[in-house]
Structures are given as structure tokens and as C-alpha cells.
Amino acid sequence: MDKSCVNLIKLSVGSETVDSLIAWQATKRAQGPDGLPRHITRMWPKREADILNGGSIYWVVKGVLQCRQRILRLDEVIGQDGIRRCAIVLDREVIRTQSSLKRPFQGWRYLKVEDAPPDLPKGRESEEALPVELNRALAEIGVL
Numbered sequence: 001m002d003k004s005c006v007n008l009i010k011l012s013v014g015s016e017t018v019d020s021l022i023a024w025q026a027t028k029r030a031q032g033p034d035g036l037p038r039h040i041t042r043m044w045p046k047r048e049a050d051i052l053n054g055g056s057i058y059w060v061v062k063g064v065l066q067c068r069q070r071i072l073r074l075d076e077v078i079g080q081d082g083i084r085r086c087a088i089v090l091d092r093e094v095i096r097t098q099s100s101l102k103r104p105f106q107g108w109r110y111l112k113v114e115d116a117p118p119d120l121p122k123g124r125e126s127e128e129a130l131p132v133e134l135n136r137a138l139a140e141i142g143v144l
Helices: 018-025 130-141
Strands: 005-012 037-040 056-061 065-080 084-090 095-101 109-112
Touching: 005 065, 018 056, 018 065
Parallel strands: 005 056
Antiparallel strands: 005 109, 037 084, 056 065, 065 084, 065 095
16 A cells, blocks of 8 residues: 555444445445445545545444455535535445554544554455453554
């Protein structure tokens, strides 16, 4: 990833697992007219150019950062209420990452490239994540 790019980090509210996030994104409701998954947010990122320079959205599922998706573009969406919103259009591929505990937060945040967890090596993508309690315990003693 280019150091001049920036990522986003977001809680995947309602997802129990990475697989449930993938299943949600496969629904028509989660897709734009082009069939690509998207996440609609009220705030338009001020660092749009940096995000579109190779950035990804990192998903926190049940308090653990577990995966990412490349951001393809940002589309303007006008809701039925007339309010302008930002649709973060995503690549269909969900890339599993090393797990990292994250405290709850609202909305999305910027995530520097150097602070992003590495992708899991090929062949390990289907490994089950550690249970949240074990992951939390390992993080508390500095193993993760």
C-alpha cells in the first residue's frame, strides 16, 4: 500500500462474524445500482484523494478488527430526506487481516497505513478467528 494513502476503520454494526458481513453485502439492499457493496455515511471524508489512492475500509466485528475491503470510489447519494450522503463503494473481495481489539467508537475514523494490521497470508484466510475472550486476554498481556 502506498504511504500517501489513508484507510478508514468502521464498526460493522449487526455483524456477528466476517461471514455475516459478507452475507449482508451480498444482499440487494447493501449494493448500489452497479451491484457493488457500499456503506452509506453522513460525513464525506475530507481526505478523499488519499483514500482513493489505494485505501481500504477496515471492519471491526464484535470488538475485533478482522478484515478489510479496498475502497473503489466515493459516490454522492441524496436520501429521500434530501440530505447529501457519501456512499463508500467497496471491492467485493473481503480480505481477512490479523485480529486486533478495538474499543467501540461512532462513525468511521482514519487509519494510517502504518497502523493497519497485516493481511493474513494466503491459505490462512479461512481459519477461524480466536474467540473474543481469548483474543482480549492475549492482547492484554501484549501477545497480540
